[in-house]
Amino acid sequence: MIPSVQERLRDRLKAALFLRVLLVSGFLGSLAVSFFRSQGEGYTVPVVLLLWAIAITYAVTLISAVVLLRVKRLDLFAYVQLLFDVALTTGVIYVTGGAGSPFGFLYSLVVIAAAFLVSSAGAVLVAAVSAIAYAALVGVMQLGLLYEPRVGALPAPQDFEFVVRFSITNASFFVIAFLATSLTKRLHATESLLREREAERERLVSLQEALARNIDSALITTDLDGRITSANPVAVELAGKQGSSLIGADLGAVFPPLRHTNTGRLSFLQSPESNATEFRFAKEGDGERILRCSAALLRDTYHNPIGALFILQDVTGLRRMEEALHRSVEDVIEAELASEEAVTQDGLVGTSPEMQRVREFIDKVARSDATVLLSGESGTGKELVARAIHSRSARANRPFVAVNCGAIPENLIESELFGHVKGAFTGAVQSRPGLFRSADGGTIFLDEIGELPLALQVKLLRVLQERTFHPVGSDAAVTVDVRIIAATNRSLEAEVAAGRFREDLFYRLNVLTLSLPPLRERRQDIPLLVRRFLRQFSDLHGKNVQRVSVATAKRLQEYHYPGNIRELENIVEHAVALCEGETVHEEHLPEYMLRPQDGDAPGSAPTAAVMPLAASARDASGGRLELVGGNLDESLAAYEKSIILRALAEAGGVKKKAADLLGINYRSFRHRLYKYGLNDPNERLSLDDPPSSSRTANG
Structure with missing residues (x-):
């Protein structure tokens, strides 16, 4: 855990108090020894004064150490300690000869301490206080208002020499303050960089540990001699041993097929990843398993080998499917991967109260199978919320199928959702299960539910009520166990009032509702x-x-x-x-x-203004006709594509807004994007395919 600014200042103050005790103990101790050895000859300061100085210094330091543990105004506390150090240094200089004392440099230590403890302004302030204290001490002693200790045989300085030395000493306080400030800033910058690096290291370590704990594969690291240094829970379960007994054990003793000589191990580790090996492993009481092993050499910062990482995957199920169905290895792996639900983060980013409310809603409704209706503007993350609800529900290991109801042509949407049988309509050369059956046991996310045609809303209402439906062209009813999460960027109440959305369907959907906040909120x-x-x-x-x-x-x-x-x-x-x-x-x-947004709301996107069609043909007296590609169709297509690109730019990439700017419906706009190759290649094919496409949507 990285300490806060207050904690770091408190630690520095502790060190400063400890250093004061050391310096004062050493200095006053040696001064007392010198005094007693000389029997006080030639020294006029009473021994009682020395004893009181020692006692006061220790008492103030002890009290400061106790107060430091509880005080909250550490900056004020630091200034008090620095002022005490200035007073203490002044006393030291007094008892060692005043202006002739060789200990004037102690003021510099206090100034340096101020630069480290407080700030550059604090260092200059302490330097000024030190200069005033030193000047006051020398002046008072010159006027004879204090005892003048005679330590050694210090010659009396000449007036000019004294003025020069006195001026240089005082000036040195400020020079040291500026130098110490510069050094302190660099040290603080270095400390800040180190803290950032340490935080990054801790984050990476935490990420590594989280991945190791949650990944479905067994992860084992070894040293160069093949002895296990770490193993994740999957590896412990796979080996059938206690986790503590694995650490330090030879990898070849736990998994005999991985026993290698030093030369053989190095050759195995340096082999390409594509040469992953498979072996059979008999676990006591659990039969024989087929394990696939990949390995990589671990290196330190200087690229010296320090060990190895072994990744073990249980592929028994894949091989059994291969033997039973006589399918290729590639098909078996794809089938196995398709049957597993990837564990992902919910993708929700934010610490605002609005996002906390969203997360609380997700946690509350995830364990329920009740229908959820999400509302909010386009781009607010409705699908992410739906996926988060699914991943935290009891259906997390079952399919999650996302459907954009506004992106599927009306004549295909019923077939996409509920499937069809072979021969149900022209072009139905084979049966399709439909997205609802693909989501059986899991969750189906119906985005833009307000775009559904009224005729299809009736069929969806029956699915919500009875969880049954008839595929297109079939008389047999199909029953599915699916949770429905719907989303819309429209006001369904207004759609109901306008007669574009069925009231009974609205009330069936409106069980658990959440309005997602726009980013501006x-x-x-x-x-x-x-x-x-x-x-x-x-x-x-x-x-x-x-x-x-x-x-x-x-x-x-x-x-x-x-x-x-x-x-x-x-x-x-x-x-x-x-x-x-x-x-x-x-x-x-x-x-x-x-661009300045004259007439628009502050910070709002500009209103689209489609550029007028530039004359592509000259007048009759101007010469020949100029067409793109030499024909009218290609010229019109090029112009239409340029308008679509302009609308997308004006709408900030928001397709729904671009469609509104162009005055066409969203479904038609999506078809044009596909026509000109402007669609997002990462989007599901069923949501972007043209009406003639025969590919099945993949949930």
Whole structure:
């Protein structure tokens, strides 16, 4: 755990008090010994004064040490201690000869301590106080108002020599203050860097431990002699031994097929990953298993070998499926991987009260099978919330199928959702189970539920009531066990009032409801999201973008984000792609964010204005006709594509907003994106395919 600023100051004050005890004990002790050896000859300071000085110093230090454990105003406490040190140093100089004392440098130690404990201004202040104290002491002694100890045979300085030495001593306090301040700033910067590195190391260690605990494979590390140094819980369970008994054991003794000589082990570790070996392992009381082993050589910072990492996977099920079904190895692996549900993070980023409310809602409803209705603007993360609810539910190991109801053509949406039998309609050359049957036992997420046609809403209502439906072209009823999570960016109450959404379906959906906040209502999460996207797109584009400038951060913080998180993600990726250094500046942001928004709300996205069609043909007297590709169709296609790109830019990459700007429905806009190759390649095919596509959506 990294200590806070107050804790670090408290530790420095403890060290300063301990150093004071050491210095004062040594100095006053040696002074007392010298005094007693000389029997006080030639020394006019009473021994009682020395004893009182020792007693007061220890008493103040002891009391300070006790108070330090409880005091809250550490800065004020530090100034009090520094002033006491100035007074103590003045006393030391007094008893050792005043202006002729060789211990004037002790003031410099106090000034240096001030630079380390408080600040540069504090160091200058202490230097000024030291100079005043020293000047006052010398002046009082010159006026004969104090005893003047005679320590040794110090010659009386000449007036000019005394003035020069006195001036240099006082000036040195300020010079040392500035030098100590500069050194302290560098030390503090180094400490800050070390703390950051330590925090990063702790984060990586925690991440490594979390991965090792939760990964489905057995992870084992060994030293160069093949002795086990660590093993995750999966490895312990696979070996059938106690975790403590594995540490220090020979890997070949636990898994005999992995027994190698030193030369053989090095050759095995340096083999390509594609040459992973498989072997049979008999676990007592659990029969024989087939294990697949991959290994990698571990190296230190200087690339010297320090051990090895072994990754063991139980592929018994895969091999049994291969033998039973006579399928290829690739098909078996794909089937096994498809049957496993990946363990993922919920992806929700933010510490704002709004996000805390969302997380609390997820925790409360996850264990229930009740229908959930999510509402909110486009890009607020409705699918992420749906996935989080699914991953924390009892259905987490079952399928999660996401469907964008607004992206599927009306004539295909019933078949996509409920499936069809072979020959149900022209082109139905084979039966398809449909997305509801694909989600059987799990969760189906119906995004943009308000886009469903009224005819299909009736069928969905029956699924909600009875969990049964008829595939297209079939008389047989199909029963499914599926939890339904719906989402919309519309007001379904208004849709019901307008007759575009069935009232009975609305009440069936409106069981557990959550309205997701737009990004502009949780602005304190914007820095967290920006940092996450910077790391994500820096890795994606092979760059090292670390931060944004102050002006850029201000602009990002004040922007209205009509496209919410999705728009912010696009903005950051745009900036990272253009940035050549480690800091994103305003010129790296999209152009529409830099233009003044006259007449618009502050920070809002610009209103799209489709450019007028430029005349592509000259008038009759101007010469020949100029067409793209030499024909009208390609010219119109090029113009339509340019308008779509312009609308996307004006809408900040938000497709729903771009469709509204162009005055067309969202489904038609998505088809045009696919037509011109502008669709997102990472989106599911069933949501972006043209009407003629015959591929099945994959949940």
